[in-house]
Amino acid sequence: xxxxxxxxxxxxxxxxxxxxxxxxxxxxxxxxxxxxxxxxxxxxxxxxxxxxxxxxxxxxxxxxxxxxxxxxxxxxxxxxxxxxxxxxxxxxxxxxxxxxxxxxxxxxxxxxxxxxxxxxxxxxxxxxxxxxxxxxxxxxxxxxxxxxxxxxxxxxxxxxxxxxxxxxxxxxxxxxxxxxxxxxxxxxxxxxxxxxxxxxxxxxxxxxxxxxxxxxxxxxxxxxxxxxxxxxxxxxxxxxxxxxxxxxxxxxxxxxxxxxxxxxxxxxxxxxxxxxxxxxxxxxxxxxxxxxxxxxxxxxxxxxxxxxxxxxxxxxxxxxxxxxxxxxxxxxxxxxxxxxxxxxxxxxxxxxxxxxxxxxxxxxxxxxxxxxxxxxxxxxxxxxxxxxxxxxxxxxxxxxxxxxxxxxxxxxxxxxxxxxxxxxxxxxxxxxxxxxxxxxxxxxxxxxxxxxxxxxxxxxxxxxxxxxxxxxxxxxxxxxxxxxxxxxxxxxxxxxxxxxxxxxxxxxxxxxxxxxxxxxxxxxxxxxxxxxxxxxxxxxxxxxxxxxxxxxxxxxxxxxxxxxxxxxxxxxxxxxxxxxxxxxxxxxxxxxxxxxxxxxxxxxxxxxxxxxxxxxxxxxxxxxxxxxxxxxxxxxxxxxxxxxxxxxxxxxxxxxxxxxxxxxxxxxxxxxxxxxxxxxxxxxxxxxxxxxxxxxxxxxxxxxxxxxxxxxxxxxxxxxxxxxxxxxxxxxxxxxxxxxxxxxxxxxxxxxxxxxxx
Numbered sequence: 001x002x003x004x005x006x007x008x009x010x011x012x013x014x015x016x017x018x019x020x021x022x023x024x025x026x027x028x029x030x031x032x033x034x035x036x037x038x039x040x041x042x043x044x045x046x047x048x049x050x051x052x053x054x055x056x057x058x059x060x061x062x063x064x065x066x067x068x069x070x071x072x073x074x075x076x077x078x079x080x081x082x083x084x085x086x087x088x089x090x091x092x093x094x095x096x097x098x099x100x101x102x103x104x105x106x107x108x109x110x111x112x113x114x115x116x117x118x119x120x121x122x123x124x125x126x127x128x129x130x131x132x133x134x135x136x137x138x139x140x141x142x143x144x145x146x147x148x149x150x151x152x153x154x155x156x157x158x159x160x161x162x163x164x165x166x167x168x169x170x171x172x173x174x175x176x177x178x179x180x181x182x183x184x185x186x187x188x189x190x191x192x193x194x195x196x197x198x199x200x201x202x203x204x205x206x207x208x209x210x211x212x213x214x215x216x217x218x219x220x221x222x223x224x225x226x227x228x229x230x231x232x233x234x235x236x237x238x239x240x241x242x243x244x245x246x247x248x249x250x251x252x253x254x255x256x257x258x259x260x261x262x263x264x265x266x267x268x269x270x271x272x273x274x275x276x277x278x279x280x281x282x283x284x285x286x287x288x289x290x291x292x293x294x295x296x297x298x299x300x301x302x303x304x305x306x307x308x309x310x311x312x313x314x315x316x317x318x319x320x321x322x323x324x325x326x327x328x329x330x331x332x333x334x335x336x337x338x339x340x341x342x343x344x345x346x347x348x349x350x351x352x353x354x355x356x357x358x359x360x361x362x363x364x365x366x367x368x369x370x371x372x373x374x375x376x377x378x379x380x381x382x383x384x385x386x387x388x389x390x391x392x393x394x395x396x397x398x399x400x401x402x403x404x405x406x407x408x409x410x411x412x413x414x415x416x417x418x419x420x421x422x423x424x425x426x427x428x429x430x431x432x433x434x435x436x437x438x439x440x441x442x443x444x445x446x447x448x449x450x451x452x453x454x455x456x457x458x459x460x461x462x463x464x465x466x467x468x469x470x471x472x473x474x475x476x477x478x479x480x481x482x483x484x485x486x487x488x489x490x491x492x493x494x495x496x497x498x499x500x501x502x503x504x505x506x507x508x509x510x511x512x513x514x515x516x517x518x519x520x521x522x523x524x525x526x527x528x529x530x531x532x533x534x535x536x537x538x539x540x541x542x543x544x545x546x547x548x549x550x551x552x553x554x555x556x557x558x559x560x561x562x563x564x565x566x567x568x569x570x571x572x573x574x575x576x577x578x579x580x581x582x583x584x585x586x587x588x589x590x591x592x593x594x595x596x597x598x599x600x601x602x603x604x605x606x607x608x609x610x611x612x613x614x615x616x617x618x619x620x621x622x623x624x625x626x627x628x629x630x631x632x633x634x635x636x637x638x639x640x641x642x643x644x645x646x647x648x649x650x651x652x653x654x655x656x657x658x659x660x661x662x663x664x665x666x667x668x669x670x671x672x673x674x675x676x677x678x679x680x681x682x683x684x685x686x687x688x689x690x691x692x693x694x695x696x697x698x699x700x701x702x703x704x705x706x707x708x709x710x711x712x713x714x715x716x717x718x719x720x721x722x723x724x725x726x727x728x729x730x731x732x733x734x735x736x737x738x739x740x741x742x743x744x745x746x747x748x749x750x751x752x753x754x755x756x757x758x
Contacts, residue, residue: 067108068115075119093222096121102140113147114301120265120272122228123149124221127156129183133164138171146304148265151176152228155221157183177224181217184210233279236262240276261708261716266290266298269732271716284708284716285740289727292503292539295567295682296618297729303571303611303618310610319348319603326609333616334564334578338541338549342558343578347596348604352538353389355563355575356496358598360393362561362579363494363532365596366586370529378493380414381482381522381531383515385505386498388536397496402695403504415485415492417478417518419502420511422460423676423687425669429454430676431470431511440480441473449473457680458656461554465513474517482521494561495522496534499551500680503539506694507685507725509678512555519557532560532583538575542567543619543730545681546657554656569615574608622730626657659728660684664741671748682728686744690722697722706747713743 079094086092098104098112102125106115123144127137137154144151154168158180169178185206188199199207243260262274270283286294296303310326317324331346339346347362349355364378380397387403388394395404399416418434431452438446449470454460465471485492497515502508523530535541540550541564547553549562560583565575587596602608658679668686669677678685690699699722707715717726726744728737 068106068110071106071108071115072118091226093225095124101136102143113143113149117147117149117299117301118267118270120149120267122225122232123151124225125151125154127154127164127168127178129157129159129162129164129180131162133162134167137164137168141168141172141176145173146308147301148267148299148304150228150232152225153177153179153221155179155181157181159183175228179217179221179224181214181221182210184214236264236274237276237279240274268297268299269729269736270298273716282711282714284714285736287707287715287717287726287740289682289729291566292544292727293566293570294727294729295543295570296615296622297731300570300618302614303569306610306614307572307607310606314606316602316605316607320599324604324606324609326606326613327604330576330609330612330616333613334576337616338537338552338562338564339578341552342560342580343562344581345579345584347577347579347598348609349575349577349598350573350600350602351389351575352536352563352565353391353394354600355538355565355577356388356397356534356536357391357393358577358596359534359536359561359563359579360397360494360496361596361598362577362583362586363534366532366560366583367491367493367529369586371526373491376491376493378413379485379490381492381495381518382414382416383497383502383510384416384418385502385508386416386496386536387502387504388496388498389538397494401505415481415490417481419508420474420514422509422511423678424457424665425674425676427666427669429457429460433473437473437477440477442476445469445473445476457658461512461656463556466516468513471513471517474511474514475521478518478521482525492522492531494532494534495519496536497551498536499540499549500545500554501540501550501678501683504695504720506687506721506723507678507683509680509685516555516557519555533557535559535562538563538565540681542616543623543681544683546623567615567619569608569611572605572608572611574605574612619730626730657681658684659730659732659734659737661734661738661741664738664745668741668745668748671745673748673751682730682732684726684728685720686724686726686748688722688724693722695721700724703744703747703751707743713739715740715743 075096079096082094083092096116096119098116100112102113103111106112108115125137125141125144127133127140133156137156141151141154151172153176154172156165156168156178158165165178165180172178188203239262240259243262244254244257248254249257259276261271262276263271264274264281265272266286269285271286272281272283274281286298289295290298314324314326319327327348334346335343347358349358360380367373367378368376382397382399384399385401386398387401388397390403392409395407395410396413398404398412399414400410400412404410404412418436420431420433420437422429422431424430431449431454433450433452438450441449449468452470495518497518498505498510499515500510500512502510519533522533525531535549535551537549537551541562542548544550544567545554551562552558560580562578563575564578565573568574568576587594589595659682660679662679665677665679665684668674673689675687675689677687688699688703690697692699698719700719703724704717704719707717715726717724724744726740728740
């Protein structure tokens with residue numbers, strides 16, 4: 001559709017009929033009578049075969065079942081062809097006609113409402129004016145709305161006996177109009193049609209008269225569609241021009257912003273964004289997973305239904321000293337999955353930063369009670385570059401960095417160790433060890449471990465490394481740092497870690513051996529009253545790296561407290577802090593003031609809990625399917641190590657997975673402009689060679705802008721200093737991942753060529 005000219009005059013109409021049982025000699029109806037030149041397209045070139053209870057579409061001699069993506073591609077091609085034939089200033093109107101009901105299956109077996117959802121075309125719902133039609137029509141309407149469709153109008157025959165339109169009009173949303181069209185005259189007697197298949201002159205005359213009477217009613221529908229389309233464009237243009245005057249964006253320097261990205265909708269891996277310069281939309285692959293929240297894709301109908309179920313059943317209800325089924329079921333599920341073998345309690349909050357604040361309160365109280373302290377100044381032990389959120393307590397648990405440098409009330413309270421990290425480069429996994437770590441090592445050991453490499457990703461996580469020379473180097477450095485801190489009189493209240501992968505710190509892959517040695521060192525310093533270990537798994541948890549708990553599976557150590565959010569729901573704010581019973585018992589006392597006095601109005605809101613349960617179902621199904629698929633990364637890779645001797649091993653599978661194509665990663669890692677690649681689970685990080693490192697670097701900004709440009713293969717990425725990071729979902733097709741990596745590789749090659757030419 002060409003939307004450059006919103007004049008109500010229409011230049012052409014296109015109709016794509018359904019493939020089942022279409023008689024292409026039938027009267028064309030309103031398109032013809034509104035004097036619209038027709039563009040009738042039978043989209044698929046397909047035949048049918050019976051399979052089970054419904055027809056399947058098969059193609060060619062191979063008798064191959066055609067999936068929905070092929071059907072969508074052909075529809076898109078037909079619509080593009082229609083748009084291309086329009087005069088430059090003309091408005092076209094295309095109708096994609098479906099067959100059966102909104103929730104009838106397509107030829108592949110999926111529901112029509114789901115199969116056509118990526119287009120999100122405005123839906124004209126043809127209602128039922130007969131007895132029982134109110135329920136059928138409204139059920140179909142709600143099925144469309146819950147999937148994000150706009151339904152500008154419901155159209156049905158006028159039936160004075162039942163007057164269904166009156167009830168339907170009261171029940172639909174205010175932006176949906178209900179139109180009635182006079183019912184057609186009764187068909188001729190069956191005997192007449194049986195003796196002569198050709199319509200009689202009287203029948204033709206009756207239908208012509210009917211069409212003439214119905215034309216004004218049909219025309220009102222068409223003009224309403226034009227008005228709603230014009231209004232939609234007006235709203236989208238308003239977003240593009242007004243956003244910067246009313247919104248205050250997070251992590252954004254408004255003095256340097258350009259035109260905002262206007263997101264009209266999202267589905268699967270993609271945003272659909274509005275381009276004001278072209279007055280049209282295009283798809284962008286959401287490579288930042290909408291700030292790391294997406295694991296099963298946008299607009300998922302299962303999650304939408306879960307949210308609707310809880311909203312309809314509960315709305316929201318108070319939580320202190322109360323319980324509702326979604327909160328209880330989710331707590332039991334979390335204790336049995338990421339918390340298996342160590343957690344017994346679940347505390348609900350609203351986001352990752354709050355979850356870490358709660359974790360710190362829990363840990364500090366346990367230390368105070370266990371060690372008999374009175375109002376101590378407690379510090380955390382952590383990793384340099386860690387990021388635990390934006391609230392004051394969470395910020396104070398991170399070392400001074402770009403995120404807190406301009407926050408006047410920030411006072412870092414802790415000791416942070418520079419972490420050894422890993423990247424894949426030149427066919428090997430290479431450990432990069434900070435000088436501070438090597439300085440504390442025996443010179444012979446330091447020289448032996450300085451150039452440590454591994455041939456496989458699994459070898460990095462192998463627990464047999466505990467007996468290596470590098471482990472001894474790590475132990476010496478950790479002991480030196482903690483000894484020095486205790487000599488200064490520091491009292492530690494928690495060890496807080498982002499297991500394996502630092503998110504906002506630059507997508508750094510921390511050597512799991514280093515984190516494991518740090519956990520053990522902290523716990524053995526005061527064995528009678530050990531400092532609690534907190535896993536901040538807001539980013540890496542919930543199968544981001546392939547496990548419910550990346551720390552339990554990949555570090556082979558369980559925490560005392562753990563935090564989860566983001567992929568926990570994917571669509572609504574919800575966070576949880578899991579704790580062991582030992583942590584919980586620190587708050588038991590005769591007086592209320594000794595309780596954990598923390599909470600917010602929407603604690604454990606039923607919508608979030610119900611969505612989280614559905615999300616966990618989907619993540620487990622996708623994980624199991626991937627692990628057990630022959631030839632997949634998970635199925636072919638060896639286990640990280642035999643974990644049966646550790647209670648964490650009982651909680652998680654230890655197969656190390658990555659959704660990113662290894663052959664293409666080899667090519668990207670070999671480029672001279674790339675310092676290294678990290679590919680774990682659904683995360684890919686490409687570290688670019690640059691004179692300035694870290695968050696303040698602009699090295700990735702040029703590539704990011706290039707990725708966002710274009711049609712068809714555009715990618716919405718965000719820079720993270722000199723790191724270009726990408727994320728997929730667990731449902732991203734392998735072919736789509738290949739396309740994204742191909743685009744990235746091409747741009748990196750172009751960038752390297754430009755640098756050489758300069």
